[in-house]
Each structure stands twice: as C-alpha cells, then as structure tokens.
Amino acid sequence: MYNPATGRNEFxxxxxxxxxxxxxxxxxxxxxxxxLSEDNDxxxxxxxxxxxxxxxxxxxxIQYKFGVxxxxxxxxxxxxxxxxxxxxxxxxxxxxxxxxxxxAHETGHVAARHIAKKLQSGMAYxxxxxxxFASLGDEASAGSQQIVQGADTVYNLVSLSYSRKDExxxxxxAVRYAGRSGFDPYASISAxxxxxxxxxxxxxVLGYFRTHPYVDERIxxxxxxxxxxxxx
Numbered sequence: 420m421y422n423p424a425t426g427r428n429e430f431x432x433x434x435x436x437x438x439x440x441x442x443x444x445x446x447x448x449x450x451x452x453x454x455l456s457e458d459n460d461x462x463x464x465x466x467x468x469x470x471x472x473x474x475x476x477x478x479x480x481i482q483y484k485f486g487v488x489x490x491x492x493x494x495x496x497x498x499x500x501x502x503x504x505x506x507x508x509x510x511x512x513x514x515x516x517x518x519x520x521x522x523a524h525e526t527g528h529v530a531a532r533h534i535a536k537k538l539q540s541g542m543a544y545x546x547x548x549x550x551x552f553a554s555l556g557d558e559a560s561a562g563s564q565q566i567v568q569g570a571d572t573v574y575n576l577v578s579l580s581y582s583r584k585d586e587x588x589x590x591x592x593a594v595r596y597a598g599r600s601g602f603d604p605y606a607s608i609s610a611x612x613x614x615x616x617x618x619x620x621x622x623x624v625l626g627y628f629r630t631h632p633y634v635d636e637r638i639x640x641x642x643x644x645x646x647x648x649x650x651x
Contacts, residue, residue, distance in 0.1 A: 424477040424530035424592060433499075433535045435480045441538070442500025449498065456487040456507045465510055465522070468602075469503060472523040475599035477592070478530035485522065493614050493627050497525045499534050509627065512617060516606030519597045524607075524631075527592030533585045586633055587640060594641070594648045604649050611638050 422429050433441075456462060469485035483501040491508035498504075503525045510518060528534055581589070590607065598604040614627050615634050628634050 422477075422532060424527070424532075425588065429532070429536075431532055431535055432539050438535050439481055439500035442498050442502045445498055446502060453488045453490065453504070456489040458487065458507065461507060461510055462487050464515075465505060465518070468515060468519050469522045469526070471600040472519055472526055472596050472602075475596045476523075476526050476530050478532075481529070483526065483529070493618055495521055495525055495627065495631075497528050497534060499538060501529050503529070509614070512613060513610055514606070516597070516603040517610035517613065519600065519602035520593050520604075520607040520610045523593035523596040523600075523602075524589045526596060527589035528581070528585065530592060531585070531588055533581060533589065581631065583633055583636075586631060586637060590637055590641060591644070591648055594645055598649045604645055607641050607645070608638055611641070 420429060420431060421427075422431075465487050466485045469483065473479075473483045481501045483503060486502075486504050487510050488504050488506050490506040492506055493509040493512065495503070495505040495509060503522065505518075505521060505525075509521065513521065594604040594607055597607070611634055618628065
C-alpha cells in the first residue's frame, strides 16, 4: 500500500481497524498503571493543539486521541490506533509551539505507521488479532491470559527506542505538520534543547530521550533541514 506520509509503497499487515482495536484493548490497563492528569485546563490545551496538528497530517483514517498523564517525568508515548499521551511534566514545560512539535512528532509516528511496523515485526499476527478482537467476546479469539500477555507485549514494544530512521522521519513530519497548522516549525529545536537541559546529562538516558534518542543529531538535522522541509 502507498503511504502518503512516507511517500513509499509499504507492506503492512495491520490495517487501521485492527490497529485501533489493539489500542482500545491496551488502553484500560495502560491508564490503570499511568493515570490521567486531573488538570482539565492542561488536558484541553493538549487536545486543542493535538487536534490542530492532526488536521494537517497525512493520515485521517483513524480517530486520534490525546491525553495528559499525571507524571513529572519528561516523556510522551503513543500506543496503537492513534492514542497519544504526554506526561504533565513535559506538557507544562513547553510553550504551545514547542508542545505542537512534540505532539506532531508523535502524530508523525502514527502517520508513518512506525508503531504498526513495530508490532508487525515483533509479535505473532495471531496474537495481534486476539488482542484486536478481545472486546467482541469471540470464543475463537485468544483467551484472557493471552490478551493480558499480548497487551503487555504491545506496551513493551512501543516503549522501546525508535530507530534513527524513524526518528528523523517523525521529526520531518512534525515540522511539516506544525508549520501547516500555524505553529512555529523552528520551535522543534527549542523543544528538544529545553527537554535536554531539564533532563540533565544525556548519558543518564532519562525520560523522553530514552524512547526518542539521538537528541544532538536530531537537533543538528533540524537546524539544517527545516528550511527545506517548510518549502515543500
């Protein structure tokens, strides 16, 4: 299938309906371990900015959902099906343009189907289908123990670091989506620099740069390529 976000023809077994079903079945357990923030203003801010970014993205065959987790660690995570969460610590650290970049970066991972590809390469397809159809109560689907195991596996897979190629691609898409939706694309640089400064030395491998590595290389790449990206 042709992916407009990447501009490539790609072989992806997991269609959008299955991806969303997987996400919906993983979310309850995830939110039990990582509760949502009770700051309604912060939730509304993230949803508002996230929806603006999504409107400028290349993928509209799923319903994106944004939320803020009650966690001071500077991090963000995206689960299958367009479920995008940012920690309260990171959301409050960034201004609107910087926050737009982070949410657009996560949206870029969804649009480029990086998460679906991770799942496809890291899990048995039968197990994926079992998770996707668990809510239907189909006796042919995987048993409850398998669903729990599968949900844990999904979260572990998406929590792993993205590849260098995926990170650069998500950054390029983030600059494009943020710019298209009226935010400052150059805030991508200040966002990464601000996160780096507040997390301490890079060797500590904390928070955002545990799951989104290569920070110095990403900053250098953005400085060189933003003018080219926004001209397209």
